[in-house]
Amino acid sequence: MFLVLWQLFLAALAVSAASPTQTIREAKRHNVPVSPFVTTRDGQFFVNGSVFKFVGTNAYWLHALNTDEDIDNTLAAIRAANFTVVRTWAFNDVDTIPENGTWFQHISNGTLTINDGPNGLQKLDKVVELAQKHGLYLLLSFTNNWSPIPGIDQPLPPGFNPLQIRQLQGTNGTNATLPRNALSNSYGGMDTYVRNFGGKQEHDQFYTNQTLINAFMNYTAIIASRYANHSNVFAWELANDPRCNSSIPNSAGCEARNVTRWHATLAAHVQSVDPNHLVSSGNQGYFCADCPKLFPRQVAPPPPPPQHSPAPGVRRRSAPEPLTRSQLLKERKAAWKRERARQKRSGELIGGVKIRGRWTASQTKRQSDLGTGSAFDGAHGVDSEDIINIPQIGFGSFQLFPDQFDYSSGALDTSLPPFNQTLQIGLDWIRRHAEAGQLFGKPVSLTGFGLVTRDNAPFFVPFNTTIAPFGPDQAPPANVTQPFGVTDEQRDEAYRQWIQAGILGGLQGIIQYQWSQSNLTSLQGSAISPVPTESGQTPLTDTSGMSPNDGYGILGQGQTDALQSISVASQGFGPDSA
Numbered sequence: 001m002f003l004v005l006w007q008l009f010l011a012a013l014a015v016s017a018a019s020p021t022q023t024i025r026e027a028k029r030h031n032v033p034v035s036p037f038v039t040t041r042d043g044q045f046f047v048n049g050s051v052f053k054f055v056g057t058n059a060y061w062l063h064a065l066n067t068d069e070d071i072d073n074t075l076a077a078i079r080a081a082n083f084t085v086v087r088t089w090a091f092n093d094v095d096t097i098p099e100n101g102t103w104f105q106h107i108s109n110g111t112l113t114i115n116d117g118p119n120g121l122q123k124l125d126k127v128v129e130l131a132q133k134h135g136l137y138l139l140l141s142f143t144n145n146w147s148p149i150p151g152i153d154q155p156l157p158p159g160f161n162p163l164q165i166r167q168l169q170g171t172n173g174t175n176a177t178l179p180r181n182a183l184s185n186s187y188g189g190m191d192t193y194v195r196n197f198g199g200k201q202e203h204d205q206f207y208t209n210q211t212l213i214n215a216f217m218n219y220t221a222i223i224a225s226r227y228a229n230h231s232n233v234f235a236w237e238l239a240n241d242p243r244c245n246s247s248i249p250n251s252a253g254c255e256a257r258n259v260t261r262w263h264a265t266l267a268a269h270v271q272s273v274d275p276n277h278l279v280s281s282g283n284q285g286y287f288c289a290d291c292p293k294l295f296p297r298q299v300a301p302p303p304p305p306p307q308h309s310p311a312p313g314v315r316r317r318s319a320p321e322p323l324t325r326s327q328l329l330k331e332r333k334a335a336w337k338r339e340r341a342r343q344k345r346s347g348e349l350i351g352g353v354k355i356r357g358r359w360t361a362s363q364t365k366r367q368s369d370l371g372t373g374s375a376f377d378g379a380h381g382v383d384s385e386d387i388i389n390i391p392q393i394g395f396g397s398f399q400l401f402p403d404q405f406d407y408s409s410g411a412l413d414t415s416l417p418p419f420n421q422t423l424q425i426g427l428d429w430i431r432r433h434a435e436a437g438q439l440f441g442k443p444v445s446l447t448g449f450g451l452v453t454r455d456n457a458p459f460f461v462p463f464n465t466t467i468a469p470f471g472p473d474q475a476p477p478a479n480v481t482q483p484f485g486v487t488d489e490q491r492d493e494a495y496r497q498w499i500q501a502g503i504l505g506g507l508q509g510i511i512q513y514q515w516s517q518s519n520l521t522s523l524q525g526s527a528i529s530p531v532p533t534e535s536g537q538t539p540l541t542d543t544s545g546m547s548p549n550d551g552y553g554i555l556g557q558g559q560t561d562a563l564q565s566i567s568v569a570s571q572g573f574g575p576d577s578a
């Protein structure tokens, strides 16, 4: 049924390959400048006068690769898979200068030093230059909410000797920590500033302490001015997943407005240094229903963005409204009523609900009255509806990682199997964010989404840890009846449905997490480190190096099918207009 609608939708799409002669006419029609830089108008992105919609991939580790050829080959492969935007890290903070590998900024005792040598910002120069060569745009992040240090702000598992961390790498059955830059959370970030400025050890000092704000303004100014004239920088992202809390806990006073205020300050700052590029947030997309806003919506809503006509039989949604607690509770109550009616009909006695292998109590009336869920009540100190309405924030962004975070509002059909519930939570999350974009008249991009598969479960390392649960090459116990993770087929189905929902709902960009690349050069102590051999010898370089897998890599995990699924679903965006 969905497939039929989908085909109708595809057929209805106007094919509009932009030829050079059409560029000026197109620009006039949309009332946008003919600019090689990405701009926005009426909820859409534009490049050279034409609408720009994209499906992209994440590869945070690009600048940490050991050779230019590796960066070149990786970007070529990404382009060949029909992605047009790559989200990657434009930061690499260290508190001790490493022997090997890339680093950009040394933060020590309140002093900042930039490395613009060949293992410093020249690496990022290469990434930008080679992305241009392959016709790829880059979404560049300035920092990360997450940068845990094992044994310092992250307790080690019992019996774990931190001195053995290096020796343990790559062996089976140990709680191995991975080399620096292997995980997305080992590139420094907010807590690296907090630790090395020596003040109060509270994560939110990063957002509210002027000394730390100044330090981060310095870094963003250096990076934004360095690439201000590069039109293949899609946009800046202030931070990956900014929120009140991290592995260094936040102060009791931290709330969404502190994080929003920081966004407003930094977005204005980056825009003043580099007026050519859009600035975005990078947050998880949490809502804060009924929370006081620093940037309240104007009473008269902006005109709705131009939309494709809905396929026959598809009801056009009424104009979206800002999310309220009473609306969320109403949705939850309706779901609860449907569930009760179903149970009554089937005479079923439901003892609990299984969500991704974890049992939670079944919904009772009392629970349905409890609240709106942590993704909707501001519990994380993020109010994505306040952030998107900051004038210097060019577009909305959100993420979707159901293995890590809870996005449910409690209005779920609990008769569905766990996978279908996860799928549905993602579809609801995408729909709500597409609606938020329409409400505020700005484009919205999903900047990262992924599901951990069963094959990938041994590699899965949550953002707030650096310690892999198993040795990297250990299989999960054979007798575990409900293995963690979905099948490859379920992953592909979820990616396909989420992308389609994003396109139909009105998202303007969708970025998968994450790209996998093989045949990379490895070097001890870098992101691509050689895996110790049985004899304990480590080859200095080998050309069979694989890009880091934190549980979301797809190399050897049905990569061809996964990419095919993404590529086919993304054709709904129409021909590449860039």
Ligand SMILES: *[C@@H]1O[C@H](CO)[C@@H](O)[C@H](O)[C@H]1NC(C)=O
Residues within 6 Å of the ligand: 080, 081, 082, 563, 564, 567, 568
């Ligand atoms: C990329 O798109 C082209 C043209 O639509 C198509 O022929 C090709 O199969 C796609 N590549 C992949 C890896 O899906």
Ligand SMILES: *[C@@H]1O[C@H](CO)[C@@H](O)[C@H](O)[C@H]1NC(C)=O
Residues within 6 Å of the ligand: 109, 110
């Ligand atoms: C850190 O900086 C302060 C003030 O500049 C100085 O007094 C202190 O000696 C420094 N500490 C170290 C370990 O360098």
Ligand SMILES: *[C@@H]1O[C@H](CO)[C@@H](O)[C@H](O)[C@H]1NC(C)=O
Residues within 6 Å of the ligand: 157, 158, 159, 160, 173, 174, 175
């Ligand atoms: C690894 O961690 C698990 C759980 O944290 C613990 O039970 C186990 O003993 C640890 N193994 C080693 C070798 O430290």
Ligand SMILES: *[C@@H]1O[C@H](CO)[C@@H](O)[C@H](O)[C@H]1NC(C)=O
Residues within 6 Å of the ligand: 197, 198, 199, 200, 209, 210, 211, 212
């Ligand atoms: C701000 O941070 C600096 C450096 O960490 C610290 O010395 C100062 O006490 C902090 N200010 C406040 C108000 O916490």
Ligand SMILES: *[C@@H]1O[C@H](CO)[C@@H](O)[C@H](O)[C@H]1NC(C)=O
Residues within 6 Å of the ligand: 110, 111, 112, 214, 215, 218
């Ligand atoms: C930021 O840059 C300014 C100007 O270059 C400099 O005076 C200041 O010391 C820098 N701040 C930090 C924390 O490095």
Ligand SMILES: *[C@@H]1O[C@H](CO)[C@@H](O)[C@H](O)[C@H]1NC(C)=O
Residues within 6 Å of the ligand: 153, 154, 155, 245, 246, 247, 464
């Ligand atoms: C991160 O991990 C630390 C240590 O295990 C924990 O205290 C903290 O609550 C975690 N933070 C978040 C936001 O999950």
Ligand SMILES: *[C@@H]1O[C@H](CO)[C@@H](O)[C@H](O)[C@H]1NC(C)=O
Residues within 6 Å of the ligand: 208, 253, 254, 255, 257, 258
């Ligand atoms: C956090 O935001 C609240 C609400 O605007 C404000 O009252 C408070 O002073 C802020 N905290 C800091 C440390 O700036």
Ligand SMILES: *[C@@H]1O[C@H](CO)[C@@H](O)[C@H](O)[C@H]1NC(C)=O
Residues within 6 Å of the ligand: 416, 417, 419, 420, 493
């Ligand atoms: C769960 O999702 C799969 C894949 O989309 C679908 O084939 C199946 O019918 C769904 N199950 C239920 C009970 O909805």
Ligand SMILES: *[C@@H]1O[C@H](CO)[C@@H](O)[C@H](O)[C@H]1NC(C)=O
Residues within 6 Å of the ligand: 171, 172, 473, 474, 475, 534
């Ligand atoms: C690690 O485990 C795999 C099977 O899970 C096995 O093939 C490999 O030989 C083991 N490696 C070591 C160093 O024990």
Ligand SMILES: *[C@@H]1O[C@H](CO)[C@@H](O)[C@H](O)[C@H]1NC(C)=O
Residues within 6 Å of the ligand: 477, 479, 480, 481
């Ligand atoms: C799996 O097997 C191990 C070793 O035989 C045993 O200790 C464990 O309890 C079993 N787990 C389950 C879930 O059956």
Ligand SMILES: *[C@@H]1O[C@H](CO)[C@@H](O)[C@H](O)[C@H]1NC(C)=O
Residues within 6 Å of the ligand: 069, 070, 073, 519, 543
């Ligand atoms: C692996 O990379 C090297 C160096 O970039 C290149 O010469 C070689 O052709 C690549 N091999 C494969 C199989 O891609």
Ligand SMILES: *[C@@H]1O[C@H](CO)[C@@H](O)[C@H](O)[C@H]1NC(C)=O
Residues within 6 Å of the ligand: 099, 100, 523, 524, 525, 526, 540
């Ligand atoms: C750095 O690389 C060299 C080889 O080029 C290696 O001998 C050395 O052990 C590495 N250092 C670290 C800390 O990994």
